[in-house]
Amino acid sequence: xxxxxTPTPTTTPLITPTCSPTPENTRTPGAPVVALVxxxxxxxxxxxxxxxxxxxxxxxxxxxxxxxxxxxWRPADGAPVDLxxxxxxxxLVPRSPDEELTRDLLVDPGAxxxxxxxxxxxxxxxxxxxxxxxAEILETGVRCxxxxxxxxxxxxxxxxxxxxALAGELGVPVIPVVPRRRQGLAALAxxxxxxxxxxxxxxxxxxxxxxxxxPELAAAEARYxxxxxxxxxxxxxxxxxxxTLSDRxxxxxxxxxxxxxxxxxxxxxxxxxxxxxxxPLQDGLGAFMDGPVTDAASGALSGxxxxxxxxxxxxxxxxxxxxxxxxxxxVIMFVLLALLEDSGYMARAAFVVDRLMRRLGLxxxxxxxxxxxxxxxxxxxxxxxILGNRRQRLLVGMIIPYVSCSARLTVYVxxxxxxxxxxxxxxxxxxxxxxxxxxxxxxxxxxKTLFRELNGEALVLELPPYRLPTLRVVGTQTWQKLAGxxxxxxxxxxxxxxxxxxxxxxxxxxxxxxxFGEAPIEHSVFGAMSRAAAPAFAPAGFDxxxxxxxxxxGFVAKEAVVATVAQxxxxxxxxxxxxxxxxxxxxxxTFEQSSGGHPLPxxxxxxxFLLAYTPCMATIATQWHEMGGRMxxxxxGIQLAVAWLLAIAVFxxxxxxx
Amino acid sequence: xxLRGCAPGTHARIRRITTDAQDRLRLAELGFVRxxxxxxxxxxxxxxxxxxxxxxxxxxxDATAHAVSIEPVNDPMNEPVIEPLTDPVRAAPHA
Numbered sequence: 001x002x003x004x005x006t007p008t009p010t011t012t013p014l015i016t017p018t019c020s021p022t023p024e025n026t027r028t029p030g031a032p033v034v035a036l037v038x039x040x041x042x043x044x045x046x047x048x049x050x051x052x053x054x055x056x057x058x059x060x061x062x063x064x065x066x067x068x069x070x071x072x073w074r075p076a077d078g079a080p081v082d083l084x085x086x087x088x089x090x091x092l093v094p095r096s097p098d099e100e101l102t103r104d105l106l107v108d109p110g111a112x113x114x115x116x117x118x119x120x121x122x123x124x125x126x127x128x129x130x131x132x133x134x135a136e137i138l139e140t141g142v143r144c145x146x147x148x149x150x151x152x153x154x155x156x157x158x159x160x161x162x163x164x165a166l167a168g169e170l171g172v173p174v175i176p177v178v179p180r181r182r183q184g185l186a187a188l189a190x191x192x193x194x195x196x197x198x199x200x201x202x203x204x205x206x207x208x209x210x211x212x213x214x215p216e217l218a219a220a221e222a223r224y225x226x227x228x229x230x231x232x233x234x235x236x237x238x239x240x241x242x243x244t245l246s247d248r249x250x251x252x253x254x255x256x257x258x259x260x261x262x263x264x265x266x267x268x269x270x271x272x273x274x275x276x277x278x279x280p281l282q283d284g285l286g287a288f289m290d291g292p293v294t295d296a297a298s299g300a301l302s303g304x305x306x307x308x309x310x311x312x313x314x315x316x317x318x319x320x321x322x323x324x325x326x327x328x329x330x331v332i333m334f335v336l337l338a339l340l341e342d343s344g345y346m347a348r349a350a351f352v353v354d355r356l357m358r359r360l361g362l363x364x365x366x367x368x369x370x371x372x373x374x375x376x377x378x379x380x381x382x383x384x385x386i387l388g389n390r391r392q393r394l395l396v397g398m399i400i401p402y403v404s405c406s407a408r409l410t411v412y413v414x415x416x417x418x419x420x421x422x423x424x425x426x427x428x429x430x431x432x433x434x435x436x437x438x439x440x441x442x443x444x445x446x447x448k449t450l451f452r453e454l455n456g457e458a459l460v461l462e463l464p465p466y467r468l469p470t471l472r473v474v475g476t477q478t479w480q481k482l483a484g485x486x487x488x489x490x491x492x493x494x495x496x497x498x499x500x501x502x503x504x505x506x507x508x509x510x511x512x513x514x515x516f517g518e519a520p521i522e523h524s525v526f527g528a529m530s531r532a533a534a535p536a537f538a539p540a541g542f543d544x545x546x547x548x549x550x551x552x553x554g555f556v557a558k559e560a561v562v563a564t565v566a567q568x569x570x571x572x573x574x575x576x577x578x579x580x581x582x583x584x585x586x587x588x589x590t591f592e593q594s595s596g597g598h599p600l601p602x603x604x605x606x607x608x609f610l611l612a613y614t615p616c617m618a619t620i621a622t623q624w625h626e627m628g629g630r631m632x633x634x635x636x637g638i639q640l641a642v643a644w645l646l647a648i649a650v651f652x653x654x655x656x657x658x
Numbered sequence: 659x660x661l662r663g664c665a666p667g668t669h670a671r672i673r674r675i676t677t678d679a680q681d682r683l684r685l686a687e688l689g690f691v692r693x694x695x696x697x698x699x700x701x702x703x704x705x706x707x708x709x710x711x712x713x714x715x716x717x718x719x720d721a722t723a724h725a726v727s728i729e730p731v732n733d734p735m736n737e738p739v740i741e742p743l744t745d746p747v748r749a750a751p752h753a
Contacts, residue, residue: 091687095680126713129689159713214679220686224694243699246715250708251666251700254717259703351717355704358719458681459706459719460688 031072031082032196033113037102037137038121039130040088040388041464043149045069047121047179048085049476051188056083058484061113066101075189084115090129092136093216096389106140117196118144119188124161124176125154125465127235131227132220138170141204145191146174147184153465158238166234171203180470246465250348259352266340266349267371273332275375275406281328289321310505311498319497322557323490326378326618330485333372333379334478337386340368342469342477346386347461354459360440361447363387364459366396370439373403377615381622382485395451397627398635399443401615404435407558411610414562418584419591419603427604431611438612442642488625489618496617500556503529521567526552540609540647541595541602541655546587551609557616601654605647613643661698661707662724668698670728677725685726688716695731 038044048056048069056071069085087098092107094100105111106118120137122130137144148163167174173191177184207226212218243251253262294313301309340346350364357364365386373380380400384393412431416424447454504526521527522545530549537543546568553564569586588599595602614620614636623632664670672694675682689711690696697710706719718726 090684093683093687095684128712129714132687132689154713157713214682216683217679217686220683221691224686224689224691247699247710250715254700254702254708256701256703263703347717351706351708352703354702354706354717354719458677458684458722459717460681460684460722461717462688463708463715463717465715 031080032116033082033084034073034117034119034192034196035084035086035105035115036119036121037086037106037133038088039090039123039126039133041462042088042121042123042126042130043179044088044121045085046473047119047147047149047177048083049473050179050182050185052083058480061101066098068101073189075193076186078189078193081192089133091133092140096391098390106137106142114142116143117192118142119147119192120144121147121149123150123153124148125150125157125159127154127161128224128227128231131230132223134170135205135207135223135226138172138205139207141202143195143200143202144172145188145195146170146172147188148174148176149179151176152178153467157244160236162234162236166230169230169233180472244465246344246463249466250463253345254348254352263349263352266345267367270336270340270368271371271375273336274329274372274379278329278332278375282325285328286321286325289317289324293317293321307505311502314505315498315501316494318501319494322497322618323486323493326489326493327482327486329376329379330382330482331478333382334481335474337368337383337481338474338477339469341386342467342473344464344466347463351459351461351463354461358459360443361454362396362443363389363392363454363457364461366392369396369400370403373400373405375406377401377403377405377619378622381619381626382481384626385481391451391454394627394631395443395446395454397623398446398631398638399439401619401623401635401639402435402438402442402612404432404611405558405615407616408611411554411558411561412607414565415587415603415607418587419600427607431607434608435611438642442638485622485625489621492621492624493618496556500526500553520570521549521564527568536644537609537647539652540605540644541598541651542591542606544590544594546590547594547606551613554610555614555617557618558610561610595651595655598651598655598658600658601651604654605651608650609643609647611643612639612646614639659728659730660724661696661709661718661726661728662720664698664707664723664728664730666698666700669695669731670697671695671731673727673729675726677722681722681725685722689714690716690726696726696728 036044036048048071051073052071055074056069058067058069061068066087068087071083071085073081073083075081086102086105089099089102091099092103094103105114108114118137120134122134134146146166148161148166151161154161163174163176173195175184175188175191177188179185205226207219207222209215209219209222252258294317297313297317298309301312304312337346340349346365346368349367352364353367354364357367368386369380369383372383377400380403381397384397384400387393387396408431409428412428413424416427420427504521504524506525508523508525508528526549527545530552531545533552534543534545534548537548546565549568550561550565554561565587566583569583591599591602591606620632620636623635627635661670672690672692674692675685675690677685694711698707699710699715700708702708702717706717707723709716709718
């Protein structure tokens, strides 16, 4: 097939960022399009980051749900190149939408956005499998340059790859690079430039595939036969290299005796870091926003009308403050994810718990977001990215909200102490038990309905060698993920907090004479809305505006529920669960009356609803960022339905004998 | 015999793989093809095997290991083959 293509890119922008409201066009008009293709775990994204630096953004490929990073590569002495980081893949036979995109772009010569050239990253320490993908790419006839990574790792294992011989065998340039140390990037730029300028006719690789009833399998075997011919020429291995250091570590870390303890220890660290370690930072930021920032803003606005000051200080600054308290938590979570992935332990952990998770019908890696979810659902949802398969991400993303986070615990503790006295501990424990049952049950239900194809997938998981994580990789990944979270979540969180403040500040009815922000919450729009919503909870025994208002605030943040309950009774926020005082008495009266004499089942129903419905605005924002709007709305709908039905069941059954 | 019963240190050549077509192709792409040599590096904490396939390390679950028919080979890497060629207890029947 003669190469008649010119390096003129199509005129329409190929990437439409979904999350950024201000799409930053990183495309350079007229620049040739170069795609990075390679196996997972071979340093492809590290190479992409090293080449593009900050000049990149992540967005969906048009018409697809595949996230692709795109950026401009400006070699020191040359014209800019439009670089696309295609999803990592072992093969061009697609098994997921991600892999399909790579296949379509490389195989179909007429594909819109087909790259002018492909840079294939190949791992020198694991060359056979990397050459397999390279064979498939060479068969398509697309022009390519090979970036040989991990030569240092290979050397450490006594493996030498003769680059010149490899280039001769493949018929394409082979450039050794160490992206972590930015070595070989200039040589790679030169090779890419020369290939782009050369306009050589493509010479697709042709392999003889014997006739077989499974042609794809026969082709795979033919490719491996070719791979071993090439390896015999280019690869020299020092004899006696049996078990590597990684193998020795694995014999301990994945073993029967130490595998589970090591896994539990790692998860304990993750959980502690996202809770205990994050807490003082969150509190500090919160105090800073409530204290100096609020004071300064109030001072600056002293001449302004009350409503404006209220809106800006209580509404807007309050919302930004709430957003900011998530930042340390997210940074810690993203750093941990990057450390676990980059060190290679994540794959081991998934292997160790695979069988246990399989019993629950979940992929091995889902343990991490679920464990983190007991601290806070927001970083848990952000941690979904460790799941390679988008459908698995959606499934796990829809069950994480049922993991009972620590913010919900404060509400359980208050209500259990007020209503259950000495059995309060049992009630709190029961809530956690129910949370686990919901995670397993809803997961099972989803797999029987929306996610049937995820049943019983075989575990075939590559374990990359252990290595020391580098500051640059961890830093870049953390920053990219944090920026993505802030872009999507910031608007939603700030807007909701401001809106709720507004609703509770606008006086209504009896209080309409009072000025803005002065009316008691009972006589505000928020109070009226709670009153209107309350009858929906009649079958669950808490048809009462105090409870509805608490759940309304809980939709924004569970941390605010206790404060709202206190506010609706104009009581002081209790100093602790054992000092509920007047608030306790009032709560008793409320539930006694709303439940028609069955306060205990009504309170249980209330707590069950609180456990199962939407955790908070920030989880919705994060789900939106990770799963898209449609799945987020579906997930929220399911949560509300499950919570409502469960609450009714608890009250109706409970009130039979309580 | 299949990979499932193999002890760590076993060196084996793949004879055939009897999973469904999709998993078989996935395994083939990673290098699990007829004639390829694998070494059992270890067993997982809750089951499954850690395999060395050339320079790559791949973890598989028990069902997948059971679907890989093998013949032991003498290990040039000087680790003794622990399993005898035909072990009536461990050699599970395969389809």
